[in-house]
Amino acid sequence: MADYQILVVGGGNAGLSTAAQLLLKDKSLKIGIIEPSDKHYYQPAWTLVGGGTFDINDTVRNEADFIPDGATWIKDAVATFEPEQNQVTCVSGKKYTYDYLVAAPGIQLDWHKIKGLKETLGKNGVTSNYLFQYATYTYECLKNLKSGNAIFTSPGTPIKCGGAPQKIMYLAGDYLRKHGLLNKTQVHLYSAGTIIFGVPKYAATLLKVVARYGIKTHFYHELVEIDGNKKLAWFEVTDPDGNKSREEVAFEMIHVVPPQSAPDFIKNSPLAMPGNPLGWIDVDKNTLQHTHYPNIFALGDATNTPNAKTGAAVRKQAPVVVENLLAHMKGQKLEGNYTGYGSCPLVTGYGKLVLAEFGYDNKVMETFPFDQGKERLSMWLLKKYVLPWMYWNRILSGKA
Numbered sequence: 203m204a205d206y207q208i209l210v211v212g213g214g215n216a217g218l219s220t221a222a223q224l225l226l227k228d229k230s231l232k233i234g235i236i237e238p239s240d241k242h243y244y245q246p247a248w249t250l251v252g253g254g255t256f257d258i259n260d261t262v263r264n265e266a267d268f269i270p271d272g273a274t275w276i277k278d279a280v281a282t283f284e285p286e287q288n289q290v291t292c293v294s295g296k297k298y299t300y301d302y303l304v305a306a307p308g309i310q311l312d313w314h315k316i317k318g319l320k321e322t323l324g325k326n327g328v329t330s331n332y333l334f335q336y337a338t339y340t341y342e343c344l345k346n347l348k349s350g351n352a353i354f355t356s357p358g359t360p361i362k363c364g365g366a367p368q369k370i371m372y373l374a375g376d377y378l379r380k381h382g383l384l385n386k387t388q389v390h391l392y393s394a395g396t397i398i399f400g401v402p403k404y405a406a407t408l409l410k411v412v413a414r415y416g417i418k419t420h421f422y423h424e425l426v427e428i429d430g431n432k433k434l435a436w437f438e439v440t441d442p443d444g445n446k447s448r449e450e451v452a453f454e455m456i457h458v459v460p461p462q463s464a465p466d467f468i469k470n471s472p473l474a475m476p477g478n479p480l481g482w483i484d485v486d487k488n489t490l491q492h493t494h495y496p497n498i499f500a501l502g503d504a505t506n507t508p509n510a511k512t513g514a515a516v517r518k519q520a521p522v523v524v525e526n527l528l529a530h531m532k533g534q535k536l537e538g539n540y541t542g543y544g545s546c547p548l549v550t551g552y553g554k555l556v557l558a559e560f561g562y563d564n565k566v567m568e569t570f571p572f573d574q575g576k577e578r579l580s581m582w583l584l585k586k587y588v589l590p591w592m593y594w595n596r597i598l599s600g601k602a
């Protein structure tokens with residue numbers, strides 16, 4: 203007999219929601235959750251922390267408090283997968299067998315791909331909301347900024363919360379406007395992408411926001427090197443014909459969003475999509491079942507599904523995994539269908555937010571009966587107060 207009927211890899215947003223929902227459907231299931239971290243983070247609020255409008259301490263809680271009743275927490279990290287034997291091996295050397303596996307290990311932040319970054323991150327005006335320990339430093343950088351360039355970068359790989367590189371930039375623009383500093387400073391977006399946002403409806407609003415703060419946009423620019431002491435950053439510029447050049451830019455502050463990929467232990471495993479250098483887990487984009495191992499399902503930031511990698515996406519994926527996994531266990535047809543829903547609460551200033559909601563192929567999928575393309579105070583209040591409450595009280599416990 204296997205150690206666990208269902209083994210969940212990763213006790214983050216996706217792993218906990220899925221385990222909790224499975225147990226709400228059938229409390230007799232024997233579920234193990236492998237998760238190395240003592241702490242659980244509500245990452246979406248780090249944008250607001252960086253803008254000085256949310257307490258960092260309210261973004262972290264003890265993992266133990268959110269392990270669903272009836273599940274076993276295995277405090278370890280998976281090192282390798284042996285799907286032919288229905289087994290994983292952990293960093294500790296311990297092995298666990300399963301009947302079914304749910305992989306939800308999140309995304310890897312590839313800081314090492316930017317030369318000089320590790321040495322200077324968290325000082326010299328170099329910051330990132332992508333780490334718990336530096337989100338508060340972003341606001342410090344903003345408060346210290348009196349003149350010069352404030353740079354916000356966005357890499358060429360898929361990232362968690364594609365809007366996050368811009369949200370903090372708009373908060374910075376609004377902060378500088380309120381403090382009468384917009385004419386002494388210059389806010390820049392340096393993006394490896396080619397346009398401001400993939401969904402035309404929301405892009406139209408964002409272009410107006412960019413104009414409001416006098417932000418200069420530079421597309422086709424990938425951050426490749428940084429020297430914090432000299433306050434210089436270097437970008438690789440790829441022109442539309444594919445020719446490459448290098449550009450040096452001086453900064454007072456720089457908010458870095460690093461390139462991202464599936465965690466290395468996933469990349470190097472049989473679960474990864476063959477030939478994909480970023481190593482995403484290979485699942486069917488609608489059923490979320492692994493394409494080669496039918497007893498494995500995956501969700502969250504680590505899969506190859508072409509949706510916006512967000513907690514909002516996880517919220518729609520978890521019930522699909524639960525429905526399809528339970529059907530598969532009974533030998534039934536998989537009816538659960540994930541249509542690529544993801545949401546990006548685009549903070550455009552203090553008290554202003556555009557709630558972008560869209561699915562596969564950038565199909566707009568809005569919740570509210572009003573024009574969500576507009577900046578709204580109500581949507582800001584949703585992000586600042588309602589969503590964090592929902593996360594801690596309803597989503598992680600599988601009730602929403």
Ligand SMILES: Cc1cc2nc3c(=O)[nH]c(=O)nc-3n(C[C@H](O)[C@H](O)[C@H](O)COP(=O)(O)OP(=O)(O)OC[C@H]3O[C@@H](n4cnc5c(N)ncnc54)[C@H](O)[C@@H]3O)c2cc1C
Binds near residue numbers: 247248513
């Ligand atoms: C700055 C920022 C802003 C964001 N804003 C938003 C937003 O406004 N709206 C939104 O919906 N989403 C937002 N997100 C994205 C959201 O946080 C993620 O999409 C969501 O957390 C994905 O869930 P996940 O379970 O896939 O990954 P995570 O929640 O990151 O969980 C992955 C888990 O796997 C564990 N793990 C890692 N390695 C191993 C291993 N070897 N073995 C076992 N477990 C392992 C980790 O410890 C972690 O607990 C934001 C993220 C950031 C960083």
